[in-house]
Each structure stands twice: as C-alpha cells, then as structure tokens.
Amino acid sequence: MRTKEFNKEVLYADEPIVKVNQQDIESLKEMSQHNIRQRIRLCSHKGVDDKLHEMLIVHAQDTYVRPHKHLQKSESFHIIEGSADVIIFNEEGSIVEAIQMGDFKSGKQFYYRLSEPYYHTLLIHSEFLVFHETTTGPFNRSDTVFALWSPSEQDTDGVSTFMESLTKQLHTVSYLH
Template identity: 30%
Template sequence: MTIPNVEAIADGVFQLKNPVGVLDQSMIDMLISDCRSNIKKRSRINFHQSSSDLVQEMIIAMHRDTDIFVHKHLAKSESFHVLHGEIAVVLFSGNSPDISQVVNLNSSVGTNYYRLSCDLFHLVVPLTEVSIIHETTQGPFEPNSAQIADWSLSDSGNGIVKSIKQTLLRK
C-alpha cells in the first residue's frame, strides 16, 4: 500500500515526508497491515522530520506477538498515548526482574496516556491483537542507545519475560 508523503526507510519503519503531519485512516490501515506481516511484528511512521530532531514523535502499531526487550533510556523521557487497543507497561525495580508497577493503558476505557520521566527498566506488552500508540521522546535518535536489562538476556530471564507476558495476556 502506497501512502502519499510516506516513504519506507527500513523494514517496519516509515518516514513522513511532509512538515505538516496528519494521521489518517489510510496510514493506520497500512501500519496494521505491515505490523501483521513483518518479522518484528511492529511498524511505525516517524512524524519528526529527522533523526536529529530534538522531539521524536512516532505512530507505532504493535502486534501482540512482537518481542520488545526490557530496556531503559538514559536521560530521556518517553510518553505513550494509546490510540487503538490496549497495552501494559511493566516497570521494574532496578536491574532486576522484580516488578514495581504495571501501567495498563486502554484506548477505550480508563487510562490511555503514560509518561516515564526517569530511566527505569520497562517492558511494553501489547494486550490486543494490534495496539497503536503515539510515542513521544527526546532526540536526537541514537540507534542502539537503549540499555537492555542484563538479567533479561539469559535463558532464565527470557523465561521470566515470557511468563510476565503470558500472565498479562490472560487477564
């Protein structure tokens, strides 16, 4: 599907080529279709003009089968506004698998916005087949700048993450 002023720049990553960003249904449909079919099971449109912009805004579609690492961003805040579906953001105590809080975000009922203003390890878990969020964070974008939780990279840590996801998906 070709969308005017939207260019594919990597697998699952699209760039808006217009300085006036307007999200429409054709973009949402394209993101949903792309996240269902690509290997990462997520897709995004960058609404910021450049990776060097000081504000980075993205519309992200995530399939419930996507794998997102437990991670944190050093000296950056992030916020999510859920536009479609439901996600959970699991916050951890330090660099350990101990959960300090689970923030449930739902586009239809209850809470649909969250902001993290400190560098806590967290895990984003889509709870519906496809969830769509508007994410805002500080730039510039630096690839691989997120710090992955050490404990989550081991076989036992991977099992803990899978168990957390399964528990959340059953609720």
C-alpha cells in the first residue's frame, strides 16, 4: 500500500482503490511506537476538505485520548483488533456510560455511533487498539472541544492521576448501561 505522510501521526492512502491487509496493520502498529503520543491513523479519504472521513486508527495501550466532543458531527467507531472502554461523560465530567468494546469475536460491543456532542475518551485494555472511524468533514480543529475538567496531554502527572481515577471509578460503580 502506498501512502503519503501528512505528519508523523497521519498518513493518507495514495492509491485510487484503498486496500488494507494484516501486514499493513502490523506496519501501522510499529509506526505508532515511534510517535510521542503512540498513535497513528491511515486516512482513506483524500484530504481534510472531503465530506466523508474514513480512517484506520492505531493506539497503543498507554495512549491518552483527552476527553473531547465534536460539534455538529457524528462519529462511528468499529473495533478491528483489541479491547477498550469508551467512556461517555456529561458536561461536568461525570461518567454517563462506559461501553465495553472488543472485536467481533470478543462478544462485546464492536461498533458504536455517536450522534450527539458528548464528551468521550478511551480506556485501552489491549497492547494495541485498531479501529475504523468514520466522521463527516471537512476537518476543522475548532469543531473538537476538549473538556476543561480533563488534563491536557502535556500534563503527564495530571494524565496519570486522571486515568487512575477513571479506572477506579469504573471498577467501583461497575459498568453503566
């Protein structure tokens, strides 16, 4: 598969018919390990202005996805490999729902679609999480709102404390459905 690099975390497929196999996923996993934020995405759409954005995304287990919401966008999420909890929050930062997810064979939820602007994050349980995400374009950074009650990625101590607290909350209240 031919790709062009947008940056260290974003690749665009550079072929008229985008095809991905297991070897391609293994390459993406390896590439994610060389990124500071331990993630990479392969975009199958042509550019940020496309109306439909489809991406294969790889996150390593320790990847922090700051709680965020998307304004005026829907998002679908389909797990290909790995397991994670998708945590949905209210505006104040309380957990509304925790969706236990895994690949199709896991027996867990393997797909969700978020149509409302809820804050959400991932708690990754496997060495890697590989998923297919679809959303509407064009990409505009200002359409993503980060939760003010969550630490920024640069606040490593805050991130560690936040993730530990999130894990404890999930274990004490069990999963909400």
